[in-house]
Amino acid sequence: xxxxxxxxxxxxxxxxxxxxxxxxxxxxxxxxxxxxxxxxxxxxxxxxxxxxxxxxxxxxxxxxxxxxxxxxxxxxx
Amino acid sequence: xxxxxxxxxxxxxxxxxxxxxxxxxxxxxxxxxxxxxxxxxxxxxxxxxxxxxxxxxxxxxxxxxxxxxxxxxxxxxxxxxxxxxxxxxxxxxxxxxxxxxxxxxxxxxxxxxxxxxxxxxxxxxxxxxxxxxxxxxxxxxxxxxxxxxxxxxxxxxxxxxxxxxxxxxxxxxxxxx
Numbered sequence: 093x094x095x096x097x098x099x100x101x102x103x104x105x106x107x108x109x110x111x112x113x114x115x116x117x118x119x120x121x122x123x124x125x126x127x128x129x130x131x132x133x134x135x136x137x138x139x140x141x142x143x144x145x146x147x148x149x150x151x152x153x154x155x156x157x158x159x160x161x162x163x164x165x166x167x168x169x
Numbered sequence: 170x171x172x173x174x175x176x177x178x179x180x181x182x183x184x185x186x187x188x189x190x191x192x193x194x195x196x197x198x199x200x201x202x203x204x205x206x207x208x209x210x211x212x213x214x215x216x217x218x219x220x221x222x223x224x225x226x227x228x229x230x231x232x233x234x235x236x237x238x239x240x241x242x243x244x245x246x247x248x249x250x251x252x253x254x255x256x257x258x259x260x261x262x263x264x265x266x267x268x269x270x271x272x273x274x275x276x277x278x279x280x281x282x283x284x285x286x287x288x289x290x291x292x293x294x295x296x297x298x299x300x301x302x303x304x305x306x307x308x309x310x311x312x313x314x315x316x317x318x319x320x321x322x323x324x325x326x327x328x329x330x331x332x333x334x335x336x337x338x339x340x341x342x343x344x345x346x
Contacts, residue, residue, distance in 0.1 A: 101332040106341075108285035109305045117201045117215050122344050124219045125193055129226070 178234050189229075192238060193222055199239060200246050203316075206306045207298055209252040217253060221246040240315055247298065247316040254294035281344055288338040291333055299327035300335075 155162050180188035200221055205214040224245050225232075232241060289297060299317065302308045303324060314321045339345075 097336065098249060098329070101336050104281070104285055105289065105300065105304050105332070105335065108282040109289060109301070111306050112201050112202070112206045112209065115211070116198050117218065118211060119215070121197055121201070121215060121218055122190065122193060124215070125222055128219050128223050132223070142228075145338055 175234070176237060178232070182229050182232055182234075184229060188225055189222075196239060196242055197222070200242050203243055204246050204250050206308070207247065207301060208253065209301075213253065216248050217246065224249065243312070243316045244318060248318075251294050251298055254297065261322050281339075284342055284344060285335065285339060288335050289331075291338070296327050296334065298329040299324055300331035303328045304332075325339060 151165065155165060177188045177191050181192055195345065197218055201214055201218045204217045204221070205211060208217065209216055221242065225242060228245070232238070289300065292300065295317075299313065302313045302316075303310060310321045310324050316322045319327075
């Protein structure tokens, strides 16, 4: 693309799409931000409880000591 | 003043919510304005502003005070905006809730403007953002480069590629720019 074609394309683009002037959000966004932080906190709290991890560890240990049980476990998953 | 700012940034890095709120309130308008320039939809820009600050809050330990908060926030915001643009259908038109150019050359028909705007909306997000910020918004190339995490040369190249694609698209529709 030649230089003058490039300039013409730039001019056309500026004609077609107006630049955005400095604008403020239409509302205070801090309450939304707080809600987002709270939602994330709840999500963290909803992490699996300790007994889920204990169960997973027991299954892993069982599979380690009795590898023949792995296909059976996989079948029931 | 400088000490205040530095203290706020240090407290923010330590995870203090009050410091985060101070930063949020002093930078939300700039981040929102930057995002609006990219996504051109006020409601989406608001959502992305919150998303940007959420990412900033999560990554606070990695914040480098030498780089400055505003530049960092712009980078995070740009990444969030590009990710969002990637989720949009490529054939989607630019949002109509922002005013069209009002001081345009009367020789350029509305139809050509509309087709140009639509062709811009169909560009791949990385090229579209570069063209939008550099050509339409006339933002400094260095600022765009920092926000996109690329060199100024790469910005020029993206703009050039974007314009070349736009030109071809318009030519295919019978318009010679």
